Amino acid sequence: MFDSILIANRGEIACRVIRTARNLGLRAIAVYHHEDRHAPHVALADVAVELTADVPTAGYLDISQLLDIAQAQGAQCIHPGYGFLSENARFAEAVEKAGLAFVGPQSEVIRLMGDKIHSREFAVRAGVPVSPSVTQDGDLEVFVEQAAKIGFPLLIKAAAGGGGKGMSIVRSIDELAARARTAMGEAERYFADGRVYAERYIERPRHIEVQVMGDGQGKVVHLYERECSVQRRFQKIIEESPAPDLAADLRDRICTAAVELAASANYRNAGTVEFILAPDGEFYFLEMNTRLQVEHPVTEMVCGVDLVEAQLRVAAGLGLPWTQEQIRQRGHAIECRICCEEPEHDFRPATGVAQLLRVPEGEGVRFDGGIRQGQAITAAFDSMIGKLVCYGANRAAAIDGIVRALDEFVLLGVSNNIDYLGAVLRHPVFRAGHLHTGFVVEHAADLVAPALDETDRAALLIAAALGVRDFRRLVYDTPEPYASIGAWRN
Amino acid sequence: MALEYIFNLDGTDHGVSIAARNPELVLTVDGVAHQVRESSALNDECALLTVDGRSYQVWRTWESNRIHLRIGNRSFSIGYEDAITAAQHHAGGDDTLRADMPGVVVGINAKVGASVVTGDVLIVIESMKMQINIVAPRDGTVEAVYVDINQTFDKGAQLISLHAES
Amino acid sequence: MPRIQSTIQTGSAEFRRYYAHNRGLARELHEKQRAARFDRPQKDIERLANHGKMMPRERIEKLLDPGTPFLELSTLCANMAYDGEAPSASVVTGIGMVQGREVIINANDSSIKGGAWYPLTVKKIVRVLDMAIENHLPVIHLCDSAGGFLPLQSELFPDKYMAGRMFRNQSILSKMNVKQLALVFGHCTAGGAYIPALSDYSVIVRGTGAVFLAGPPLVKAATGEIVTADELGGCDLHTQVSGTCDYPASTEEEAIAIGREIVAQWEQTPKWNLQRDAVEPPYYDPDELYGIIPDDIKRSFEMREVIARIVDGSQFHEYQPAYGTTLVCGYANIWGFKVGILANNGVLFNDSALKGAHFIELCNQNNTPIVFLQNITGYMVGREYEARGISKDGAKMIMAQVGSHVPKFTVMCHGSFGAGNYGMCGRAYDSRMLFSWPNHNIGIMGGEQAAKTLSEVKLRQLERRGEKVEQSELDRVYRETLEAYQHQMSAYYATSELWDDGIVDPIDTRNALGMSISAALNAPLGAQGYGIFRF
Numbered sequence A: 001m002f003d004s005i006l007i008a009n010r011g012e013i014a015c016r017v018i019r020t021a022r023n024l025g026l027r028a029i030a031v032y033h034h035e036d037r038h039a040p041h042v043a044l045a046d047v048a049v050e051l052t053a054d055v056p057t058a059g060y061l062d063i064s065q066l067l068d069i070a071q072a073q074g075a076q077c078i079h080p081g082y083g084f085l086s087e088n089a090r091f092a093e094a095v096e097k098a099g100l101a102f103v104g105p106q107s108e109v110i111r112l113m114g115d116k117i118h119s120r121e122f123a124v125r126a127g128v129p130v131s132p133s134v135t136q137d138g139d140l141e142v143f144v145e146q147a148a149k150i151g152f153p154l155l156i157k158a159a160a161g162g163g164g165k166g167m168s169i170v171r172s173i174d175e176l177a178a179r180a181r182t183a184m185g186e187a188e189r190y191f192a193d194g195r196v197y198a199e200r201y202i203e204r205p206r207h208i209e210v211q212v213m214g215d216g217q218g219k220v221v222h223l224y225e226r227e228c229s230v231q232r233r234f235q236k237i238i239e240e241s242p243a244p245d246l247a248a249d250l251r252d253r254i255c256t257a258a259v260e261l262a263a264s265a266n267y268r269n270a271g272t273v274e275f276i277l278a279p280d281g282e283f284y285f286l287e288m289n290t291r292l293q294v295e296h297p298v299t300e301m302v303c304g305v306d307l308v309e310a311q312l313r314v315a316a317g318l319g320l321p322w323t324q325e326q327i328r329q330r331g332h333a334i335e336c337r338i339c340c341e342e343p344e345h346d347f348r349p350a351t352g353v354a355q356l357l358r359v360p361e362g363e364g365v366r367f368d369g370g371i372r373q374g375q376a377i378t379a380a381f382d383s384m385i386g387k388l389v390c391y392g393a394n395r396a397a398a399i400d401g402i403v404r405a406l407d408e409f410v411l412l413g414v415s416n417n418i419d420y421l422g423a424v425l426r427h428p429v430f431r432a433g434h435l436h437t438g439f440v441v442e443h444a445a446d447l448v449a450p451a452l453d454e455t456d457r458a459a460l461l462i463a464a465a466l467g468v469r470d471f472r473r474l475v476y477d478t479p480e481p482y483a484s485i486g487a488w489r490n
Numbered sequence B: 001m002a003l004e005y006i007f008n009l010d011g012t013d014h015g016v017s018i019a020a021r022n023p024e025l026v027l028t029v030d031g032v033a034h035q036v037r038e039s040s041a042l043n044d045e046c047a048l049l050t051v052d053g054r055s056y057q058v059w060r061t062w063e064s065n066r067i068h069l070r071i072g073n074r075s076f077s078i079g080y081e082d083a084i085t086a087a088q089h090h091a092g093g094d095d096t097l098r099a100d101m102p103g104v105v106v107g108i109n110a111k112v113g114a115s116v117v118t119g120d121v122l123i124v125i126e127s128m129k130m131q132i133n134i135v136a137p138r139d140g141t142v143e144a145v146y147v148d149i150n151q152t153f154d155k156g157a158q159l160i161s162l163h164a165e166s
Numbered sequence C: 001m002p003r004i005q006s007t008i009q010t011g012s013a014e015f016r017r018y019y020a021h022n023r024g025l026a027r028e029l030h031e032k033q034r035a036a037r038f039d040r041p042q043k044d045i046e047r048l049a050n051h052g053k054m055m056p057r058e059r060i061e062k063l064l065d066p067g068t069p070f071l072e073l074s075t076l077c078a079n080m081a082y083d084g085e086a087p088s089a090s091v092v093t094g095i096g097m098v099q100g101r102e103v104i105i106n107a108n109d110s111s112i113k114g115g116a117w118y119p120l121t122v123k124k125i126v127r128v129l130d131m132a133i134e135n136h137l138p139v140i141h142l143c144d145s146a147g148g149f150l151p152l153q154s155e156l157f158p159d160k161y162m163a164g165r166m167f168r169n170q171s172i173l174s175k176m177n178v179k180q181l182a183l184v185f186g187h188c189t190a191g192g193a194y195i196p197a198l199s200d201y202s203v204i205v206r207g208t209g210a211v212f213l214a215g216p217p218l219v220k221a222a223t224g225e226i227v228t229a230d231e232l233g234g235c236d237l238h239t240q241v242s243g244t245c246d247y248p249a250s251t252e253e254e255a256i257a258i259g260r261e262i263v264a265q266w267e268q269t270p271k272w273n274l275q276r277d278a279v280e281p282p283y284y285d286p287d288e289l290y291g292i293i294p295d296d297i298k299r300s301f302e303m304r305e306v307i308a309r310i311v312d313g314s315q316f317h318e319y320q321p322a323y324g325t326t327l328v329c330g331y332a333n334i335w336g337f338k339v340g341i342l343a344n345n346g347v348l349f350n351d352s353a354l355k356g357a358h359f360i361e362l363c364n365q366n367n368t369p370i371v372f373l374q375n376i377t378g379y380m381v382g383r384e385y386e387a388r389g390i391s392k393d394g395a396k397m398i399m400a401q402v403g404s405h406v407p408k409f410t411v412m413c414h415g416s417f418g419a420g421n422y423g424m425c426g427r428a429y430d431s432r433m434l435f436s437w438p439n440h441n442i443g444i445m446g447g448e449q450a451a452k453t454l455s456e457v458k459l460r461q462l463e464r465r466g467e468k469v470e471q472s473e474l475d476r477v478y479r480e481t482l483e484a485y486q487h488q489m490s491a492y493y494a495t496s497e498l499w500d501d502g503i504v505d506p507i508d509t510r511n512a513l514g515m516s517i518s519a520a521l522n523a524p525l526g527a528q529g530y531g532i533f534r535f
Helices: A011-023 A039-042 A056-060 A063-072 A089-097 A107-114 A116-125 A139-152 A171-190 A248-264 A296-303 A305-313 A395-408 A418-426 A455-467 A470-477 B084-090 C014-036 C042-050 C056-065 C117-135 C152-154 C161-176 C190-198 C214-225 C229-233 C236-241 C252-266 C286-294 C304-307 C350-365 C381-385 C390-402 C447-464 C471-489 C491-496 C506-520
Strands: A004-007 A027-033 A047-051 A077-079 A131-136 A155-156 A168-170 A194-201 A206-213 A220-232 A235-241 A268-277 A283-289 A333-337 A355-360 A365-369 A384-394 A411-414 B005-010 B012-020 B027-028 B032-038 B047-049 B054-061 B066-071 B074-080 B095-097 B105-109 B121-127 B130-135 B140-145 B157-164 C071-073 C092-097 C099-107 C139-145 C182-191 C201-205 C210-212 C246-251 C318-320 C326-332 C337-344 C370-376 C409-419 C433-436 C441-443
Touching: A004 A011, A011 A027, A011 A039, A011 A305, A011 A365, A011 A384, A027 A039, A027 A056, A027 A063, A056 B047, A056 C139, A063 A089, A077 A305, A077 C246, A089 A107, A089 C161, A107 A116, A107 A139, A116 A131, A116 A248, A116 A283, A131 A139, A131 A411, A139 A155, A139 A171, A139 A194, A139 C337, A155 A171, A168 A171, A171 A194, A206 A305, A220 A248, A220 A296, A220 B012, A235 A296, A248 A283, A268 A305, A296 A305, A296 A333, A296 A365, A305 A365, A333 A395, A333 A418, A333 C056, A333 C092, A365 C056, A384 A395, A384 C252, A395 A418, A411 B066, A411 B074, A418 B074, A455 B005, A455 B012, A455 B027, A455 B032, A455 B054, A455 B066, A455 B074, A470 B012, B032 C092, B084 C252, B095 C236, B121 B157, B130 C350, B140 C236, C014 C506, C042 C117, C042 C370, C056 C092, C056 C099, C056 C139, C056 C182, C071 C506, C092 C117, C092 C252, C092 C506, C099 C117, C117 C152, C117 C161, C139 C190, C139 C390, C161 C182, C161 C190, C182 C252, C190 C201, C190 C210, C201 C236, C201 C252, C214 C229, C229 C236, C236 C246, C246 C252, C286 C304, C304 C326, C304 C337, C304 C370, C318 C350, C326 C350, C326 C506, C337 C350, C337 C506, C350 C390, C381 C390, C409 C506, C433 C491, C433 C506, C441 C447, C441 C471, C441 C491, C447 C471, C471 C491
Parallel strands: A004 A027, A004 A077, A027 A047, C099 C139, C139 C182, C182 C201, C182 C210, C201 C246, C337 C370, C370 C409, C409 C433, C409 C441
Antiparallel strands: A131 A194, A155 A168, A155 A194, A206 A220, A206 A268, A220 A235, A235 A333, A268 A283, A333 A384, A355 A411, A365 A384, B005 B012, B005 B074, B012 B027, B027 B032, B032 B047, B047 B054, B054 B066, B066 B074, B095 B157, B105 B121, B121 B130, B140 B157, C071 C092, C092 C099, C318 C326, C326 C337
16 A cells, blocks of 8 residues: 555545545645635645645646645655546546556546547447437438437437537427528537537436446446436536435446446546436446546445545555455435535525534534635635535435434535525425436426515524624613613603 | 614515513514524524524524524525615715815816716825825716816815715 | 502592593693604605604614613603794703613704704703713714794893803813714704814714804805805815814714714713612502592692502612601612602601701712602791791701712602702702602692782781772782692693603603613712701
8 A cells, every 4th residue: 555645636525535545544645725725625634735826726737736746745646536637637647657656547548438429439339328329420311311210309419519509309300300400500600510419318317327446457346326316507416325216127237337338448446437317217328437426425335435445455556445246235325515506596606705614413424525614615616515425224214314414504604505405305206216317407496495484584684683793782782771671762 | 763773685675673672582673573582692603592482593603794694494694784884875975075185186087977886086186296096985976077187276175076866 | 678568449439530630641741742742834844854854853763772761851841931832942852872871862853943942942951961961971962953043042142051051061071071972964053063063073964964153144144155055064064174073974864873883982981880689660550650649739648659659679668667757768779779768748847857867868878879759848837846946957958968979869749849849859959850740730839828828918018008908809819829820830831941851651750760860870979078967
């Protein structure tokens, strides 16, 4: 095992990695931008070195600076966390070239999985189901003919696109040509690239992903699946394991497909294979994330493992810590992402100072956090400030536990989604396990905070008034006999 | 009507005042009386509040013009303005800007009829070898500019005025 | 302390008759107060509103700490003067709380003749500033006055206790470190200009507030200069150029908010540390006072029944319960404050006068404030009592009372006639506060005695001149004297002339005294010592 590690990240994941590293006796070296100088990962590490950059995120993306610090501090390996440089093949190469271990996959695997088209082709070759699609790059008639073969409904997308531009759902052959033309026109206008492609449009899909772990020597195991269907603005907010109501054979098939894909790539490190699960039970490969995932704690809790420890063992060449047979899924775990945002305003990010932070406690509750009370939440970094995870003997118990923990969670001074998450978790349809990626949009009306009744509103305003020093002084420091005589007039 | 403290919840102003302190605390919200009991705070930030017999655990922090609370397992942020600022927001501020000392006008940015926001530099004067910016003390519209460039003036001279606001 | 044992029969015909009578008087009082406070011609109310001005009592409500009392003083001052043209003498005065500090408020009422000062206005302001001096109470002036009422200038301008005394008192207050704040809502004309100028802090409202020694008409008459009020003495002139006022405000609300914040900066000076116990309301319902006070000035009543409905827990430690029984003396608490009480239970004899003088000395020895509850027809007259020295015994009571270094408070509970008024700390004797009940009568002697005395004098006069004595002439003297006395003896006449600090509903006596005692504690106790007692 290594004896020192540099964590090229910040926030909750840096804290998470530092803790395991220290458990294993490694010297933890943190990096931070000036803006993060009061962040907890700085205090938690054995050493913290400042990064210089005008833009805060640029510091954490500065490969040469990170390597200089790693070498100066004598780090033996670098853990990239998630985001930032975690899926940057150039960084992985540079780390290894500098003679340090990269706690992640081989750079060529990062590169392969980072390319949407190549990874889909790779998945097809590995025998993993990929949703059928056809690309229009010439004759419109041929495209229409081929697309019709996939079956309706179809989703037409711009090949170079994003943000919904040039995107269109087509439900019958009659409208296909016209819609394709419109999409091509839009694609041309927005992206200067008129190519579009059509793929099977799956209504009410679920997002199911499989945690895998490979040793880079051909051995790959899975740690079962996670359900990540509850998303807002295409980002996960609630994840759980196991996926509710997933038939055992379907679970096996999905997990096996994930292992086969990773094994085909001779995968090293922890990784996640993401699938779309259609209501008819068909599932399709979406992408593979070649890093530790945000939502890894739910897997850790149901499988009783430490994925960061496993990552470090593999990176140190010590092999996988478990065989497939040793991995058991037990109970249920749910995670929700605590984000500083305004759910009532389309989840726009919020800034402010975390003036009061009280993290819930109790049996089965885990909080992976990355802020301290008094810390400013700025627009410089991601709005997620931590993850609340709860374990229960079964799904109902896990939901009860996390709902209680959310109620207990106090984060004041910056808008956040704690109450919104509570509303989702309390929703009867969520409780029943009927999930799909459009869940929060479908139930948006139910997830709006209910109006306060008169007493509750009065209590709120009174509580606010009693929080203002001037008003409080008037209430409590009025001398006698004035206080007792009251608003008497003669 | 008695003095009220104004709090803004979701864009709406509410007035909170004190009707009685003894033998029971009675506070009014928008003129409606409520019986209030606040237990000695559990700690610095947390109190137990009873309003009309309903109990609430309240976590609370205060910054200059906002109160953040968690009450009944929900978080809220409530706007608050001290009485002077609140009164100013309901009316205009200074109308005429005058020279604090004699000097000469070296720059005029303000145009009659132009809207200005608080802090806009309206005129630059030079006095005792110092250049001084005359800035808009409030949002408003320029009513008149009383001086020309290079004009000298005495202490107390009118320099510029803003339209009175209702 | 034992509780007074009440012997009132609330079911008796007498109680019910008295109750109906006194409730009626209280209702009449409240109606007169309401009218004095709020009844104004619609055009005057609209004129104020059009200028963005509040009525003076609205301003006061916004200035005071919410949920705290306001003791308005002499609301019915001038109610029988100037043909009723100047309700409350066009000024609101009182004691209230701003930012936890007791303050005196002096607010012009510009809904009455532009807030012009009548002679009684000046008398009322001088009185309230005297009160500030006596009790070391900060003053907040709410200025909005056209200046002296010129037709009556000779009655308000030249003498010692007239207009100049206001500014003299302001200067004395400032010298004493007792703070003053002026909120200039309207005009401060002529002498009125000195109110903000002599205040330690001042706020002026832009557009409506103005301070000048002479208003635009007088300036035009004097120099021919034509100038608007705002140019002459408006907010910007005084806050930016002249420095006469300190803080500009855009609205009355802002001026009040600034004023409250200024008061919040003031040091809180420690009060005199009078023994204060936990408060207990009276055991007997103060409402029963209405059934205790007789409906006839000549009828006597038991003052202990009154004490029982004013003091904490109706508890009373009576001093010399068996001696000089026409004067009830003893200790009690009012709103927790320890006080000594002297209350009349009949005419003052030698023994009751000596008891009173002694008890006053005890209160001074003990640093206990004294409350006088007056219902007095005088000291006993006649040869026997003169022979026993009733004059020198009465003089001892006055000497002790005047020499007191503890604060004194007086309530006119019923009659106050003759020298009894002196011994029992009447208006001339510097009570920190003197309140009357609506049933109160006051005079050098009773109306009937005066009428009898004067018709007797007339008879002798006529006999001396050897003229024929017509009974009808004697009857006319009797009737006219009685009518004049009755008019001038009433509580409303007394309060109109500012012989008191206001009429209070009997059930409000406890609150009024509580606030008065609390106010008095702001001034340190003076030095102990008396003049010569004639033994």
